[in-house]
Amino acid sequence: MKAESPHAGTDALITLAGITKTYGHGQAAFQALSGIDLAIRQGEFVAIMGPSGSGKSTAMNILGCLDTPTSGAYLFEGVHVEHLSRDQRALLRRHYLGFVFQGFNLLARTTAQENVELPLLYRGETAQARHELALGALRSVGLEEWAYHTSSELSGGQQQRVAIARAIVTNPKVLLADEPTGNLDSKRGHEIMELLVNMNREHGITILMVTHEPDIAAYAGRIVHFVDGKIARDAVNGETA
Amino acid sequence: MMGWTTLLLALREIRRNLMRSFLTVLGIVIGVAAVVTMVTLGNGATQAVSDQITSLGSNLLLLRPGQRLGPGSSSLGAPSFRAADAEAIKSQIGSLTAVAPAVSRTTLVVVGSKNWATSVTGSTEDYFSAGNWKLAEGRIFSPTEERAGKAVCIIGATVRRELFTEHSPVGDMMRIRQFSCEVIGVLAAKGQSAMGRDQDDTVVMPLRTVQRRLTGRLDVTNILISMMDDASTTQVINQVTALMREQRKLADNEDDNFSVQDTKEIAKALSGTIGTMTALLGAVAAVSLLVGGIGIMNIMLVSVTERTREIGIRLAIGAQEKEVLLQFLTEAVVLSAFGGLVGLLLAAVACYFLASLLALPLIFSPGINLLAFGFSAAIGVIFGYVPARRAAQLDPIEALRHE
Numbered sequence: 102m103k104a105e106s107p108h109a110g111t112d113a114l115i116t117l118a119g120i121t122k123t124y125g126h127g128q129a130a131f132q133a134l135s136g137i138d139l140a141i142r143q144g145e146f147v148a149i150m151g152p153s154g155s156g157k158s159t160a161m162n163i164l165g166c167l168d169t170p171t172s173g174a175y176l177f178e179g180v181h182v183e184h185l186s187r188d189q190r191a192l193l194r195r196h197y198l199g200f201v202f203q204g205f206n207l208l209a210r211t212t213a214q215e216n217v218e219l220p221l222l223y224r225g226e227t228a229q230a231r232h233e234l235a236l237g238a239l240r241s242v243g244l245e246e247w248a249y250h251t252s253s254e255l256s257g258g259q260q261q262r263v264a265i266a267r268a269i270v271t272n273p274k275v276l277l278a279d280e281p282t283g284n285l286d287s288k289r290g291h292e293i294m295e296l297l298v299n300m301n302r303e304h305g306i307t308i309l310m311v312t313h314e315p316d317i318a319a320y321a322g323r324i325v326h327f328v329d330g331k332i333a334r335d336a337v338n339g340e341t342a
Numbered sequence: 343m344m345g346w347t348t349l350l351l352a353l354r355e356i357r358r359n360l361m362r363s364f365l366t367v368l369g370i371v372i373g374v375a376a377v378v379t380m381v382t383l384g385n386g387a388t389q390a391v392s393d394q395i396t397s398l399g400s401n402l403l404l405l406r407p408g409q410r411l412g413p414g415s416s417s418l419g420a421p422s423f424r425a426a427d428a429e430a431i432k433s434q435i436g437s438l439t440a441v442a443p444a445v446s447r448t449t450l451v452v453v454g455s456k457n458w459a460t461s462v463t464g465s466t467e468d469y470f471s472a473g474n475w476k477l478a479e480g481r482i483f484s485p486t487e488e489r490a491g492k493a494v495c496i497i498g499a500t501v502r503r504e505l506f507t508e509h510s511p512v513g514d515m516m517r518i519r520q521f522s523c524e525v526i527g528v529l530a531a532k533g534q535s536a537m538g539r540d541q542d543d544t545v546v547m548p549l550r551t552v553q554r555r556l557t558g559r560l561d562v563t564n565i566l567i568s569m570m571d572d573a574s575t576t577q578v579i580n581q582v583t584a585l586m587r588e589q590r591k592l593a594d595n596e597d598d599n600f601s602v603q604d605t606k607e608i609a610k611a612l613s614g615t616i617g618t619m620t621a622l623l624g625a626v627a628a629v630s631l632l633v634g635g636i637g638i639m640n641i642m643l644v645s646v647t648e649r650t651r652e653i654g655i656r657l658a659i660g661a662q663e664k665e666v667l668l669q670f671l672t673e674a675v676v677l678s679a680f681g682g683l684v685g686l687l688l689a690a691v692a693c694y695f696l697a698s699l700l701a702l703p704l705i706f707s708p709g710i711n712l713l714a715f716g717f718s719a720a721i722g723v724i725f726g727y728v729p730a731r732r733a734a735q736l737d738p739i740e741a742l743r744h745e
């Protein structure tokens with residue numbers, strides 16, 4: 102990859118240019134994002150911070166291809182995501198992205214192992230491979246012994262870790278996590294962060310994470326601040342400079 | 343991804359939501375079983391009537407004391423007939439093939455250590471041709487035996503089965519009340535009548551024998567009149583009516599105290615009534631199918647929030663719309679088909695037992711089976727699939743937000 106390029110972000114894995122998002126129509130219309138420009142390189146660990154309602158989740162959902170922007174360009178490895186069809190975006194999610202939701206979003210009455218192997222089903226892995234990969238992912242989040250328990254038998258922290266295992270089981274290029282420690286006590290929160298840092302360092306997975314806790318954001322190499330649907334500050338964190 | 347994986351996913355969903363799956367299947371089972379059972383039994387009843395019409399033989403009139411056959415009619419008080427009435431009809435009216443006076447009694451008959459309560463009918467030899475009876479073995483009684491009031495009898499297939507062993511009963515003795523009679527013939531089986539009565543549960547003897555030894559009176563209950571094929575039914579009915587009014591010395595202003603009925607008309611009327619009943623039962627059953635369908639719809643709609651979120655999760659982790667839909671469709675088809683098959687099976691069992699209980703022939707009709715199965719399967723599939731389709735067309739985040 103070239104270090105300098107005539108077009109901003111062509112060497113980037115992800116580039117957002119002038120992204121806006123408006124909810125509702127007419128009188129009730131509300132602009133949650135008003136012109137976001139952001140470039141993220143392969144292997145970065147980025148924390149997104151900002152006050153509640155500043156558009157962090159909206160931006161994450163767009164980055165995760167779960168939602169479509171109202172206007173602007175989103176390039177993923179140079180491909181214009183906003184021009185892709187629904188099915189193509191599904192394939193992008195399937196093969197390159199892993200998403201950890203704030204509210205876990207696990208299937209009810211389903212075991213941890215089955216939840217984790219779900220993305221593999223859509224990738225056409227064999228039963229044996231699914232099983233092994235799912236157990237491996239659960240092991241890496243320290244939940245191997247809970248593999249055959251259903252979501253309701255797991256604590257919030259354990260459910261969050263199942264959700265992370267589900268996001269990393271496909272070995273995605275980018276892991277997007279919306280307040281992954283928001284529902285956890287600080288000890289559990291730090292455990293999850295160790296895990297993410299490890300994923301980032303060992304496997305080179307690019308991580309985008311929303312958080313409002315500074316000590317959680319401290320794990321990231323770069324911190325992006327959102328205010329009122331705009332990026333207010335974008336700075337390198339600590340020695341990663 | 344397609345194929346086996348889809349089936350696996352669908353089966354997993356069915357297992358994960360056992361209660362919902364069970365209720366869906368139950369709705370379909372009940373609907374299908376009800377419709378198929380009702381219509382099959384109704385068809386059996388109609389078939390029984392048309393069998394009866396054929397077994398009646400051609401052009402049979404029934405002369406009975408009292409007016410009209412039907413609910414509320416009564417032969418009470420109306421004078422009964424005598425054998426002489428039958429003889430008068432036979433000698434004075436043309437184009438008749440047989441005229442048989444008949445009287446019946448339900449009596450216990452005994453052979454060795456076995457006994458059996460059956461209907462013993464006394465009549466003349468014309469009874470066999472009028473009633474379209476065939477002999478399986480032996481012979482019928484002769485006019486001489488009839489006149490002499492001999493103790494001879496011809497037994498129906500049911501009586502033979504209940505009282506005799508494998509070997510031919512012809513020549514054996516049978517005890518009826520306090521007298522013994524010789525079995526001289528066995529009637530060929532006719533099966534059930536339209537009213538569900540077993541026509542083969544009968545013993546036929548000379549009229550005089552029954553009058554002397556069983557009833558102790560000269561009355562006959564009714565007279566069977568069989569006409570030639572080319573005879574005009576109305577004309578014969580008019581002639582018989584005129585003759586009977588004369589025999590009974592009725593004045594011009596008096597009503598008939600007897601009735602002449604075309605048995606075909608009776609059977610046809612009955613068959614029409616049963617057809618109406620079948621349609622009615624079918625309609626009731628169709629309503630139950632519909633109610634079952636609404637039940638399924640409710641179950642599906644109640645779970646739509648959870649299902650929408652589930653669809654959101656699947657889309658978010660990379661499922662395509664068509665994959666999600668195929669899974670839901672498979673799930674709905676598996677449940678509906680399973681419920682439909684269980685319903686058909688249940689209907690088959692219910693029909694089998696009810697038909698033998700109600701003494702109706704069992705008629706398998708592929709049409710109604712297919713129709714009920716198809717309808718319920720369609721309900722299951724539509725209500726399982728349509729809400730899923732709406733959810734799968736949302737952006738993943740919309741589906742996940744669904745409250």
Ligand SMILES: Nc1ncnc2c1ncn2[C@@H]1O[C@H](COP(=O)(O)OP(=O)(O)O)[C@@H](O)[C@H]1O
Pocket residue numbers: 124125131132133151152153154155156157158159160
């Ligand atoms: N589906 C929606 N419909 C309407 N407004 C929404 C919707 N989602 C978010 N918003 C609004 O957009 C703004 C940004 O929301 P969000 O991105 O969730 O903020 P954050 O995650 O930073 O707290 C908020 O004011 C919120 O009320």
Ligand SMILES: [Mg+2]
Pocket residue numbers: 157158159
């Ligand atoms: Mg948020």
